[in-house]
Amino acid sequence: MCLVLLAVSCAPPAELGGDAANLAAEPEFDAWVSLGPGGEVLDRGKELLAPPPPPALAGRRQALAAGPAAVSREIAALLDGGDDDVEIEVVLAVRSARRLTRLPPLIRDLPRDAPENREILAERRRLQAADDDVRAAERAPVAAAIAALGGRVTGQGLAGNTLRATISAGALRGLLAARADIAAVAPALTDAPPAASDWPYIADGRDYMQTDEFVDFGYDGAYYYLGLLDTGLYAAHTVFKNPDHVLFWRDCWGTPNADCTKYNLYPWYLYWNPDDTYDYITGGHGTGNANIVVGNSNLGDTSRGVAPGAYLDSVNVYYDTRHNTASTDATLRAFDFLDGYDDVILAEVAIDDSGMEEGTLALAADDLYDAGVTVIAPVGTVTGYARSPSVAHKVIGVGPFIATTGDIEIYANGSSDDRIKPDILGASSMQVAGTGSGTDLVNRNGTCPAAASVAAAALLLKDFYQAQGFSSDPGAIYAALITFGDRWGSQMSDGYGAGRLVLGQIGWSRWYTGVRYVDPGQSATATFWVPAGACDLRAGIWWAEEASENHQYVSLRLMQGSTEYAYSGLGMSVFQKVARYSLSEGYWYLKIRGGIFNTRQDVTVHYLVHFRTGC
Structure with a gap:
């Protein structure tokens, strides 16, 4: 379970000033790519907020694998x-x-x-x-x-x-x-005994979320960096050795140093410990979540992480010698330390912060987004509203589903300002690395493994986006995560969000991504070409809100000509999602409309359209 701290109250958030120059720059272009069966690029383009021409799809081809049996x-x-x-x-x-x-x-x-x-x-x-x-x-x-x-x-x-x-x-x-x-x-028949546990493996979660195709095609998160805020890391475990993708190994609670290194003066030297000493079922906590993200295959493919090419910075943000209670101070210090290093921050804390979505931790997490960091956090394996920082306006809050069955587990959900939480669901209830020995595996369920699964998928998407020339800014990745949920329209709600994360395929697919700027009561369109033989379209949008402003309502329609084929108009959400399986050749478009009572001009809305080709 995720660990929870009742924090003291904090100062109210400052009002958004008139000068928006310090806000994170947003991409001002549309980008698209069409991919063949082996992930090869058949067509790619970039254009300043304008529809691309119809693609010319090449013939099907895929090279046979070489080498001995x-x-x-x-x-x-x-x-x-x-x-x-x-x-x-x-x-x-x-x-x-x-x-x-x-x-x-x-x-x-x-x-x-x-x-x-x-x-x-x-x-x-x-x-x-x-x-x-x-x-x-x-x-x-x-x-x-x-x-x-x-x-x-x-x-x-x-x-x-x-x-x-x-x-x-x-x-x-x-x-x-x-x-x-x-x-x-x-x-054909083996003499292998049954596994020691009937819990799913990380491989089961990868299969359900369909992440392995990204790794197979070379988008494994290589040279992308994730900062893990958790109970520390048992770095001697074999899933982190040869290859070793753990970089910083720090303790942000047991030191006053800004970089979370050891402070060699009494009494701090007594407490600094980057190891995972959390004793939940004697198996640790951060160690397993790190395994889900970057673990190698030394224990077999079943225990390999989702993004094995990525690198991980581990910092402990839990206090006491057993690392069993989250520290807001340590978490904030970790934010400040890691935001200059990491593309994604996985904050495995679920703090009942005063003010929740406008509390200290949530505001700090929103700042990370503005600085260009993708922030993922569990909603909390508790009841009531989603915990902080998952409840923040610019953070993806994650709930769990069981890796093999897809059964959804409902824990903390919703927010006091009525935004939908969690945003997305990730694979959980898996066997992961423990701290009993260098080969120990323990069972983990709840929202924290789910958040690790989603954060690792975000690394893969960043890797893929960058390779295609797309913007991989946090808003673009958030829109992709929403797009690849398995719910849409009215199916989305508190507890479920956009549904279980199932990444869209790369082989024989087409992707369109970009931004639109929406004024109150006005519409913007994103036009795209659908070739003959395409199917299984999913499209999602996501937009950022400030903690100090009123909710900005945006709706989404899927259109061809004057015909509307799908609609999503959730009232209190910062995302919408539409889907349609059957498609006809021609130009289609997303109609993105701002609410008439919105208080902000030019709401920046990120979008992704994904569909399969050669169906």
């Missing part, structure tokens, strides 16, 4: 055992030139047999059948070779492009030597 240790031992006549039941994966089509998600709040979901299920079956037609042709030559060597094919599979077969050790050795189109071989 990956042979399991058990199979390798049989091949080296000298008995060529022994028969082995194996599963072989055949290399494929076709990446499986991303299947459209079900509408999660409806029964599977609801009419809307039956339509989606039928489309899923059609897409899977089309994929299997291609992959069956790839498997056929391998199946024929197995038969020619006296083996028997006993089954086939689409996922992994697999063949199950019974074949002698000698024949299998010859098959592997002769064919470059076999990617891997493993025993």
